[in-house]
Amino acid sequence: MTGYPYRGLFGWIAALALAWLAFSSPWQPAWNLLLGTFVIAVVGTAIVVATRRVRARQRASRDVLEAINASLDALPGNIRRNTPLALVVGDRAGAPARAFGEALVQITDTAIWVRVDDSTRLAHVADALKRWREGQGPDAVACLIAADHARDAAVLTAALKRWRVAIGEASRAVGYSLPVCVAVYAEEAGGPADDCAWFGVSGATVPAAGTLCAQLSDRLVSYPQAAVPADRDAHMHRAARLDALVRWASGALLPPLRDEGRDGLRSGPPVDITAFGVTAIDGVPVPDSLYARFVTQVTGLARGPGAVRNASYPLPEPLLRGIALQPVQRAMPRAMAHAFAWLALAFCAAATASAWQNRTLVARVMTDMARYRVIGPEHDVARVDALQALKRDRDELDHYSRSGVPPRLGLGFYRGAGLLAPLNTLIAAYQPPAPLPATIELDSLSLFKSGSALLNLGSNRVLIGALEMIKAHPDKRVLVAGHTDSVGDSRANLKLSEARAASVRDWLADAADLPVTRFAIQGYGETRPKAPNEPEAGRAANRRVEITLVPDCRDEQHDIRESLGHPACTSQ
Structure with a gap:
């Protein structure tokens, strides 16, 4: 079993609750029956809801799992656990489409990349992949962002917040905080002919904007020095644009993902950003994009159209190398631990109910004994009533001694055996008063x-x-x-x-x-x-x-207002 058995746990809880009501409850049978019906109704509703969620998750992840199975048929069986698996989110018309084309799964030397176009399905896909990997969930979520496709700040911020919420739901579904890799692409025309490397950090929590920009600026400064003299100017222009891209991304992309509002208020859990990188690719820059306007403002470099080579977006493999594989998390040990915890809770409830009922039993018997002792022989009618109560107590305790103590009084709290002898002594000592003369x-x-x-x-x-x-x-x-x-x-x-x-x-x-x-x-x-x-x-x-x-043997219907001197029912 790779998925958490919610329905089995619900059934276990219902069985414990019904057993407690049947064997340990101190309440009346009518109340126990009513509570038992309520427990069955609640657990039945929970099982129905869990079943619907399982079916919804299966429908949402069916296409992805079929694509993964088709892609991995020819690969060794242990590829599931030994190869990192990353979920990829982004704008449908942006970076994921350029990186995957029409495919849903890409397999590279570094990782298995699974594309999720609808962020609302991210939690279902993450949970299904954890089941598919036999308890090992996805290792990261990669957010691919095309800087040239963002033209409206409000739209961009809303999309980032949706991703943050979806990643939070996926983290809850798999049971741990999913590491997030943010990969930012900038299109350039007329750049150096060599492929642009990734500039970023990976393997630890991405620092604040100021520290991040300082770290990557040092690396970008050394980037043109490694180029041949003929290409050094082009590399310097690229380094300047990438430095501006880092500054723009650290101010426009990371705060919404981390839920860092200007007013300091949080609207949801932030994501764990453990990798961040930028790269430049061949393409057509968009002059009116948010990034283009920021570059022009910071560097003074105008981004004009150039020769378009329609190169695809590379997946951020170097950024993923710094993220460790997630350990296998079996659902059965966790479910067994939860089942044992519920069993311990039920035992504590049964012990509490047993102790309370034993205390009530002892108090009742002691009260009956004390009541009998204080009634003098001159009040024989009241004394006989008290004696009958003692006999009922004696019969109850005697039944327990012969047939066994019921569970509601057991569990080591039963003290009725010590009261049986004093009860028998009191009952045997009763002497009826001498009859008055007729x-x-x-x-x-x-x-x-x-x-x-x-x-x-x-x-x-x-x-x-x-x-x-x-x-x-x-x-x-x-x-x-x-x-x-x-x-x-x-x-x-x-x-x-x-x-x-x-x-x-x-x-x-x-x-x-x-x-x-x-x-x-x-x-x-x-x-x-x-x-x-x-x-x-x-x-x-x-x-x-x-x-x-x-x-007095007169007819009960006879008028009691009979004449004085009416003879009694006897003959003299």
């Missing part, structure tokens, strides 16, 4: 005077026990039954027993703040003695009031 029997003489149904002063002390029994059983109805001995008229005894039961009922309802419909009264008179009436002790035992709790 019936409380009260001595009538402790409540009433003989023959009276009015409660005595201080009788509330006798009724306190019955009151507590009633409050402890809010789901029961209360039957209050009155009994007498056999002394006196039986009908009067029956009426007295019912009146005494009503008095006790009224006091209990008022003291417990309960509706009277919770009570039923019954007067039995002397009909249900518990002892013989002949001795005094037997008659004392028969004079009593019995308070009994009975189930």
Whole structure:
């Protein structure tokens, strides 16, 4: 694999996210399902976009790759990596057209030159060539500029800025800053018959305009000295024009490429210019070009038309020799490193979620245990509720100990095993309160005077026990039954027993703040003695009031506003 597997990485990220939601998420299942759907939608969209970009890159670079393959069929297989490869940009009607003709690829002794007419396709072509070279991207971008074709400064600056943006996008596509070689051509008529050499610098960042002009001026001064005396004057004229070309190019071409605006503000990343050179070729000078006007202004040499020999533009091979080959950068190790980084991030997220959920589990169990401990035995209903919560906690922890701790609580943070023993101890120590007697029997003489149904002063002390029994059983109805001995008229005894039961009922309802419909009264008179009436002790035992709790089995639809004294669902 030579290209970066974006789609595979997106799928890996989606798998990690879904696994985290399934096994480590502390949220509710509905939220996990919603987030899982969102992750699938986002990753699916990213894969679709990546696929479209791959297809666009393939379409943009298909012609170039076909031309390269056709040109390299007869060359050795290792030519791909051992020979420098440069992308060439420039004006379609300018230097690239004169250097390449109709071809898209030129192979020289120094390098493989690939022509890219549309700068917007530069990033696609650069990425495709990196794949074609099995991980080794292009070694440089050569900007071929014909000085005589630039007639408008604004148009020239806009074109240079487009190249700068395109080179920046290509650098991001291949993963490193592409070195840039700027080659400037000047056409001359009537110059020396020998081919003009390249004058420039290569292999390091091109210095500022002043330093660059000074360096090349020294070399141009020695250029006429190497010529034969007969051609020395022509070489001196050429050297002067090339010196002016260097000054013009350093002021008109390099600042837009480096994004050096006059106001000091940057509008984008500058390019890494590592080679710069100028040369003169046979051609027809253009008197109204920006360069021609600059030459006339600086040197006073007018550029007139001469004999046209239609020579082609030479490729800047000497400038490229100073640029080192790019190393092979395999996409798979980088993709594996990114996949491992995402795995580490997912593990950290899972560990964080596990620690948080374990903390929540321990806090919940400890809270339930503390709540149970603070409830006294006198509040048995609340204590039973707290006990049920402890049993649920115990069952949950016991399930984990027998079936294994789930991933959301694992990862070394589980502390529930140490809570199982204290839970069992608390649950086993529970003792239900002693049951209250189903019936409380009260001595009538402790409540009433003989023959009276009015409660005595201080009788509330006798009724306190019955009151507590009633409050402890809010789901029961209360039957209050009155009994007498056999002394006196039986009908009067029956009426007295019912009146005494009503008095006790009224006091209990008022003291417990309960509706009277919770009570039923019954007067039995002397009909249900518990002892013989002949001795005094037997008659004392028969004079009593019995308070009994009975189930409330009335129909729920019955009107609760029934008459007082309605019998309970029991038989006496």
